[in-house]
Every structure is written in structure tokens, then in C-alpha cells.
Amino acid sequence: MSFFSTIPAVLLAAFFLLAPVRPASAAGGGGSVDTNFDCYGCHSKKEITPWIARTWLESLHAKKGVKCPDCHGSHDEGFKSPKFTKLPGPDKCMPCHPTKVKETMASKHGGVTKCTSCHIRHSFSLKVAMDPKICMTCHQGSPHVQEYGRSKMGVVYDAEGPGNSATCQTCHMPDFIHNVGLTIEKKELMLKVCNQCHSASFVGTALTSGTFKDHW
Ligand code: HEC
Ligand code: HEC
Ligand code: HEC
Ligand code: HEC
Numbered sequence: 001m002s003f004f005s006t007i008p009a010v011l012l013a014a015f016f017l018l019a020p021v022r023p024a025s026a027a028g029g030g031g032s033v034d035t036n037f038d039c040y041g042c043h044s045k046k047e048i049t050p051w052i053a054r055t056w057l058e059s060l061h062a063k064k065g066v067k068c069p070d071c072h073g074s075h076d077e078g079f080k081s082p083k084f085t086k087l088p089g090p091d092k093c094m095p096c097h098p099t100k101v102k103e104t105m106a107s108k109h110g111g112v113t114k115c116t117s118c119h120i121r122h123s124f125s126l127k128v129a130m131d132p133k134i135c136m137t138c139h140q141g142s143p144h145v146q147e148y149g150r151s152k153m154g155v156v157y158d159a160e161g162p163g164n165s166a167t168c169q170t171c172h173m174p175d176f177i178h179n180v181g182l183t184i185e186k187k188e189l190m191l192k193v194c195n196q197c198h199s200a201s202f203v204g205t206a207l208t209s210g211t212f213k214d215h216w
């Protein structure tokens with residue numbers, strides 16, 4: 001643990017703003033993060049957007065050197081004006097995550113979700129994206145979804161975590177696939193998912209009987 005990692009990010013930022021010479025590297029722990037650039041220096045001030053600066057600082061993006069302008073460009077009319085043309089859409093993720101963007105666009109999620117529907121700004125935390133509750137911010141209507149929470153799988157997930165049970169993401173986004181329709185279209189892929197936990201004959205019956213919902 002380094003000295004810096006014990007200091008809250010906001011204080012740390014204030015320190016660097018006041019200090020005559022700002023070190024290029026600020027974060028402790030996993031990797032070193034460069035915070036010595038205009039966007040961070042200004043946005044980390046408590047009267048601007050300190051939460052945004054801190055959640056970015058804690059993200060994997062920050063550790064890998066992906067900075068505000070990579071997604072946002074710059075203030076179109078200079079830093080004195082808060083004016084932007086628009087907030088970033090998936091086109092800004094495209095250069096670095098082309099497969100995820102294409103898969104999302106090819107599914108029913110194309111045009112109806114944003115990347116930030118599941119990947120909260122600015123931590124882009126996978127822990128949040130993998131929580132079934134994030135899906136339920138939109139999916140509430142169908143009996144299939146409503147029953148999940150009270151199904152044994154849902155109860156085991158709540159009690160023991162993702163390792164021992166299936167979530168929406170396990171069945172609809174296996175292997176990081178962002179086309180959520182794929183395992184519905186191709187039943188053999190869904191069977192492969194079930195097979196990670198159950199016997200083929202057990203889930204075969206559950207899936208092909210056409211009453212999967214009744215099994216929750
Ligand atoms: C000198 C201070 C300053 C600097 C430097 C600065 N900003 Fe800002 N920025 C602001 C202020 C002030 C706002 C308006 C905040 C508000 O509305 O509460 C803002 C707003 C924004 C917004 C929100 C726009 C919207 O429509 O909601 C984004 C995105 C943003 N800045 C990104 C950046 C990026 C990227 C950089 C670096 C290229 C940067 N800023 C540099 C002060 C700054
Ligand atoms: C990996 C891409 C990415 C990076 C890096 C990034 N942002 Fe963002 N930012 C986004 C996205 C996406 C949104 C939300 C767009 C939406 O949901 O419509 C957003 C929204 C915002 C907003 C407006 C929303 C709000 O809650 O006020 C501000 C201000 C902002 N970012 C500033 C920054 C600053 C400052 C940095 C660097 C410290 C930064 N961003 C780094 C992608 C990024
Ligand atoms: C300039 C390139 C770049 C841009 C632009 C970018 N990313 Fe990333 N992103 C990365 C890198 C590099 C990683 C780390 C990959 C690794 O090392 O595994 C990453 C990781 C991620 C992760 C995984 C985070 C984690 O904690 O595991 C998510 C989610 C993500 N990006 C979403 C987005 C979204 C959404 C956008 C657009 C708003 C975006 N990224 C824009 C380069 C970028
Ligand atoms: C154990 C695997 C599994 C889990 C967990 C799961 N699903 Fe499904 N889902 C399926 C299967 C299989 C279908 C295909 C239709 C059927 O057989 O009922 C489906 C169909 C769907 C559909 C399209 C049809 C409909 O009923 O609306 C949506 C949307 C959906 N699931 C969302 C979700 C969400 C959101 C969650 C989490 C709350 C979830 N699913 C949890 C396996 C699962």
C-alpha cells in the first residue's frame with residue numbers, strides 16, 4: 001500500500017492542484033494513473049464534478065490510460081463554456097470495443113439501450129453489469145423475469161453469489177456475448193449454458209417441454 005492510496009481522491013486532487021509541481025502519477029494499488037491533465041484537474045474540484053473524477057480514477061480505464069477526451073473529445077467552445085455537441089454514444093466505444101458494439105447493435109438491444117444502461121459511468125464496473133438487478137431496471141413485465149427473483153436460482157444467487165447459480169447474464173450473455181438474442185435463437189447454445197450446471201437430459205426436458213417458465 002502506497003502513501004497516496006490511503007488519501008481520498010478528492011483530497012489528493014486538491015493537493016495536486018495546490019502543489020507547485022504535480023507528479024505525473026497519482027494512484028496507488030494496481031497501476032499508476034496519470035491525473036496530470038486539464039479535464040481531471042478541473043473536474044475533480046468539489047464545485048465541478050468530483051464524483052465523476054473519482055469514479056473515473058477508480059476505473060480500469062484510468063489504469064489503462066483511457067482518459068476523458070478518448071470518449072468525450074473536448075469542450076467545443078473552450079473550457080470556459082460547459083457546451084458540448086453531445087454526450088458519448090456507442091460510436092465512441094467503437095474504436096476500442098468493436099465486437100461489443102456490433103453485437104449489441106445486432107440484437108434487440110440495438111437502439112433501445114445505451115452502453116451505460118448496464119455499464120455505469122464512470123467506473124464501468126463489471127460487478128454492476130453482472131448483477132441481474134441491472135437488467136430489471138428495464139425488464140420487469142414478463143412472467144419469466146418476475147419469477148426469476150423468487151425462483152430457486154434467484155434465491156441461491158442472493159444467498160451464495162454468482163458462482164453457484166445462474167443469472168440473466170449467465171443464460172443471455174455467456175462468454176461476454178453482447179447479442180442477447182443469440183442463446184434464444186440457437187437452443188443448442190442455451191443447452192450448453194445449462195449443461196455447465198445440470199445434466200443434459202434434465203435441462204433437455206425443461207427446455208423442450210415448452211414450459212420452462214413453469215419450472216422456475
Ligand atoms: C476549467 C475547468 C474545466 C476543464 C479544464 C474541463 N471542464 Fe468539462 N466542464 C466544466 C464545467 C464548469 C462544466 C459544467 C458543469 C455543470 O454543468 O455542472 C463542464 C461540463 C462538462 C461535461 C458535461 C457536458 C454536458 O452536456 O453535460 C463534460 C462531458 C465535460 N465537461 C468533459 C470535459 C473534458 C473531456 C475535458 C478535457 C478535455 C474537460 N471537461 C475540461 C469545466 C471544465
Ligand atoms: C470510457 C469512456 C469515458 C471516459 C474515459 C469518461 N467518460 Fe464521461 N461519460 C461517458 C459516457 C458514456 C457518459 C454518459 C452518456 C450517457 O449516458 O448518455 C458520460 C457522461 C459524462 C458527464 C455527464 C453526465 C453526468 O453525470 O454529469 C460528464 C460531466 C463527464 N462524463 C465527464 C467526464 C470526465 C471529466 C472524465 C474524465 C475524468 C470522463 N467523463 C471520462 C464516457 C466516458
Ligand atoms: C481508447 C480506448 C477505449 C475507449 C474509447 C473505451 N474503452 Fe473501454 N476499455 C479499454 C481498455 C484498454 C480496457 C481494459 C481492457 C483490459 O485490459 O482487459 C477497457 C475496459 C472496459 C470495460 C471492462 C471494465 C472492467 O472493470 O473490467 C468496460 C465495461 C468498458 N471498457 C466499456 C467501455 C465503454 C462502454 C466505452 C464507450 C463509452 C469504452 N469502454 C470506451 C479501452 C477503451
Ligand atoms: C436459467 C437460464 C435463464 C435465466 C437465469 C434467465 N433467462 Fe431469460 N430466457 C431463458 C430462456 C431459455 C428463454 C427462452 C424462452 C423460454 O423458454 O421461456 C428466455 C427468454 C427471455 C426473454 C424473451 C422472452 C420473454 O419471456 O420475455 C427475455 C427478455 C429474457 N429471457 C430476459 C431475462 C432476464 C432479464 C433475466 C433475469 C431477471 C432472465 N431472462 C433470466 C433463460 C433464462
Ligand code: HEC
Nearest residue numbers: 090093097100101104113114115118129130169173176177
Ligand atoms: C444489457 C447490458 C449490457 C449492455 C447494454 C452492454 N453491456 Fe458490456 N457487458 C455486460 C455484461 C453483463 C458484461 C460482463 C460479461 C458478460 O457477462 O457477458 C459486459 C462486459 C463488457 C466488456 C468487458 C469484456 C471483457 O472482455 O473484459 C466490455 C469492454 C463491454 N462490456 C463493452 C460494452 C459496450 C461498448 C457496450 C455498448 C455498445 C456494452 N458493453 C453494452 C452487459 C452489457
Ligand code: HEC
Nearest residue numbers: 108109112113117118134135137138168169172180181184
Ligand atoms: C435500458 C433498458 C434495458 C436494459 C437495462 C436491459 N434490457 Fe434487455 N431489452 C430491452 C428492450 C427494450 C428489449 C426489446 C424488447 C422487445 O423487442 O420485445 C430487450 C430485449 C432483451 C432480450 C430478448 C432478445 C431477443 O432476441 O428476443 C433479452 C434476452 C434481454 N433483453 C436480456 C437482457 C439482459 C440479460 C439484461 C441485463 C444484463 C438486459 N436485457 C438489460 C431493454 C433493456
Ligand code: HEC
Nearest residue numbers: 152153156164165166170193194196197203206207215216
Ligand atoms: C450456474 C449454474 C446454473 C445454470 C447455468 C443453470 N442452472 Fe438451473 N439451477 C441452478 C440452481 C442453483 C438451481 C437450484 C438448485 C435446486 O433446485 O436444488 C437450479 C434449478 C433448476 C431447476 C429446478 C427448479 C425447481 O424448482 O426444482 C430447473 C428446471 C433448472 N434449474 C433448469 C435450468 C435450465 C433449463 C437452464 C439453462 C437454460 C439452467 N437451469 C441453467 C443453477 C443453474
